[in-house]
Amino acid sequence: MISRPHFSGHETFPLRYTWLKKGVDATTKDPGIFSAEDALVQLGVGKNMVRAIRHWGLATGVLEEEPGSRGRQIVPSAFGTAFLADDGWDPYLEDPASIWLIHWKLASTPGRATTWYWLFNQHPSPEFTVDSIVQALVRLARENGWPKVTPSSLRRDVDCCVRTYYSGRKTARAVLEDTLDCPLNELRLIRPGLAKGTYILSREARDTLPYQVFGYALHEYMQTRGAQTIPLDDLMFQPGSPGRVFGLDENALTRLVELLSANVRSVTHDETAGLKQVSLGSKFDATKLLGSMYGAFGANPKRSVA
Known part of the structure; x- marks a missing residue:
């Protein structure tokens, strides 16, 4: 059951290879980095990307909110430190196993990536379109009385979700750069359907999943x-x-x-x-x-x- 849905935070940016490591390193040094005036300089990215790094770190469980800080203090989780510290398991995501692990953390619970969870776990058929997912989530929001959920915000979220896993939906250079740099593209969990604008959630052997x-x-x-x-x-x-x-x-x-x-x-x-x-x-x-x-x-x- 989805009790506290979350459909924003990524600023429409799919996850990028360097962001999780960047977030773990930055919050290890300064838990208040995402609220700092010079966060853009310290992280070396734009304002919206600072927010996106925070979101993806929390959504994948490598970062967590410091209890009682109301989200102002963000620290690496024990999992994030073990995984992405300089002497961690795979700080630069060099092994395909790490990409599967990130996907599991992202899509197995509805917490901060509700669209991701719903698509992989509750969508009733393998084929879908962006419109069909948006319409289904709109109905779900109305049935459950979720506040502040609009079709436009859901469309941005669903579009980002698809681009996280499938790089073919490129309409501009910026979108292409986002998807080429998204590690979850490697998993081929979403494939294009036969009809234009359709996608398939495939069930396959997953030979790279250890x-x-x-x-x-x-x-x-x-x-x-x-x-x-x-x-x-x-x-x-x-x-x-x-x-x-x-x-x-x-x-x-x-x-x-x-x-x-x-x-x-x-x-x-x-x-x-x-x-x-x-x-x-x-x-x-x-x-x-x-x-x-x-x-x-x-x-x-x-x-x-x-």
Whole structure:
């Protein structure tokens, strides 16, 4: 359920490669950087981009608001430090696994990127247009009594969401520059449809998605459900599940579950009375799993969010 929707903050800029690292570094030095008069100079970007860096850092969970500061003090989260500090797992987003991890953080919860969450988790069919998503969100806003939600603001949000994942919608040089520099384009989660102006949310094998990132996502999803065992059908189709967020087909989901259970002792999967399910034991450590993956890639495996 979406209780506190958020449809702005990015200033229509899709995420750029350098912004998350820039935000973590800047807030490590000065939690008040985004309110500082010289923020433009310190961050080396324009006024609207300063706001966009703040938004994307919060939306992906690498930054968080300091409790009691009413948003004036922004600091790196434990996850953001482990991920993007100079000695972190992958501060310059060199591995495809990191892009999948960012997508998971962005689209698995409705917090600061409601359109992203709704599109990947609650849209009823694989094909869509910008207009169809805007109309659906307008209806949802009216049904739930969400304040300050207008068709024009939703259109800007939906348009930014599409450009985050698909670079083909370029009508001007500025838009092209935005999309070429957006890491999530690499994932090919949104493809053009056959008809002009249509798009497809594809379900595919996702060969670049490591089982470690899948395992991390599985753990977070199961925590939200308060469960240690979950049916594979739920992992495939339920809102907020790895299957929905990553756009996995059935074979890909099964393959990732099997890889995870084969490599992590605290993970088991079985089939009882025709019901396929996966279980995480009490010793499963999602952060350690990520650290070991990045260690194998030559990053710092000792970084922890604990």
